[in-house]
Amino acid sequence: MSNDKVEKTIPQTQAMFDNYGKLNGDNDILHYDDAFAKERGFRGTLGHGLMYTGYVCDLAAKKYGKDWFYRGRLKVKYVRGVCPGDNLVVSIAADGTAECKSQFDTTLVGSATLA
Amino acid sequence: MTRPSDVKPREGDQPASLYKDWKVGAEFPPLPFTVTPDIVKEYMSVVDADPKNYVIDGRQAAPPNTLFVYMMAVMYRLYPPQQGGIMLGNTVEFHSPIWADEDTEVIGSGRVTDKYEKKGRKIICYDVDFKRPDGTMIMSVNHMSAFPE
Numbered sequence: 001m002s003n004d005k006v007e008k009t010i011p012q013t014q015a016m017f018d019n020y021g022k023l024n025g026d027n028d029i030l031h032y033d034d035a036f037a038k039e040r041g042f043r044g045t046l047g048h049g050l051m052y053t054g055y056v057c058d059l060a061a062k063k064y065g066k067d068w069f070y071r072g073r074l075k076v077k078y079v080r081g082v083c084p085g086d087n088l089v090v091s092i093a094a095d096g097t098a099e100c101k102s103q104f105d106t107t108l109v110g111s112a113t114l115a
Numbered sequence: 116m117t118r119p120s121d122v123k124p125r126e127g128d129q130p131a132s133l134y135k136d137w138k139v140g141a142e143f144p145p146l147p148f149t150v151t152p153d154i155v156k157e158y159m160s161v162v163d164a165d166p167k168n169y170v171i172d173g174r175q176a177a178p179p180n181t182l183f184v185y186m187m188a189v190m191y192r193l194y195p196p197q198q199g200g201i202m203l204g205n206t207v208e209f210h211s212p213i214w215a216d217e218d219t220e221v222i223g224s225g226r227v228t229d230k231y232e233k234k235g236r237k238i239i240c241y242d243v244d245f246k247r248p249d250g251t252m253i254m255s256v257n258h259m260s261a262f263p264e
Binding site for chain 1: 118119120121122123125127128154157158160161162163164165167168169171172176178179180183184185186187188196198199200201202203204205206207208209210211212
């Protein structure tokens with residue numbers, strides 16, 4: 001287990017949203033139809049929340065190692081959308097505080113800890 | 116192999132459940148599926164997962180969150196989805212690993228835990244549990260989404 005902050009940056013593209021949607025079968029047009037998403041008040045199509053939750057989990061597995069598989073605890077809230085062109089910085093602080101931030105907003109807040 | 120898209124009703128394919136249709140306490144029918152090495156590999160590619168982070172005692176595990184891609188299928192089989200749903204949050208517990216080099220039989224089940232309206236949003240909360248056929252818990256989730264209608 002690492003007590004250090006872990007972080008990575010993942011530039012977001014529409015192709016990433018499309019590929020995640022092909023796997024999970026999500027056909028919600030908020031992820032694919034730019035005009036529909038903008039009509040709903042968003043900057044553009046929205047990334048799948050569980051896709052960038054997967055980014056957080058990857059860092060948690062790196063931070064906690066084997067323990068993460070047996071007693072990992074994750075709590076996330078999606079506070080803003082992630083859109084194509086966003087430069088998403090994903091981090092878990094030493095105390096387990098988890099966050100995703102783009103150049104526009106904080107998009108996810110929460111924690112990744114051990115029971 | 117069970118691709119999530121094989122078992123998840125797709126938005127727009129059938130009449131959607133509306134907020135009024137959801138019943139707190141309603142149980143989702145059990146959903147059996149098989150996670151294969153191909154699914155694990157594809158999942159890792161779409162979430163930018165580093166295989167080095169998933170090695171347990173020298174064996175390559177799958178990201179335990181691979182099961183995320185089946186979560187909504189469990190719920191949507193009882194309540195077909197509508198377009199425009201917004202995911203608000205998830206609380207997740209991981210209990211035991213699944214492996215990247217073998218098929219894993221999983222049964223998803225769950226129930227509606229809450230529904231309410233807040234600031235004009237129609238909010239639904241539900242639990243999903245993923246277990247092996249012998250009852251071993253792999254992952255449990257409490258989920259919250261908002262729907263337009």
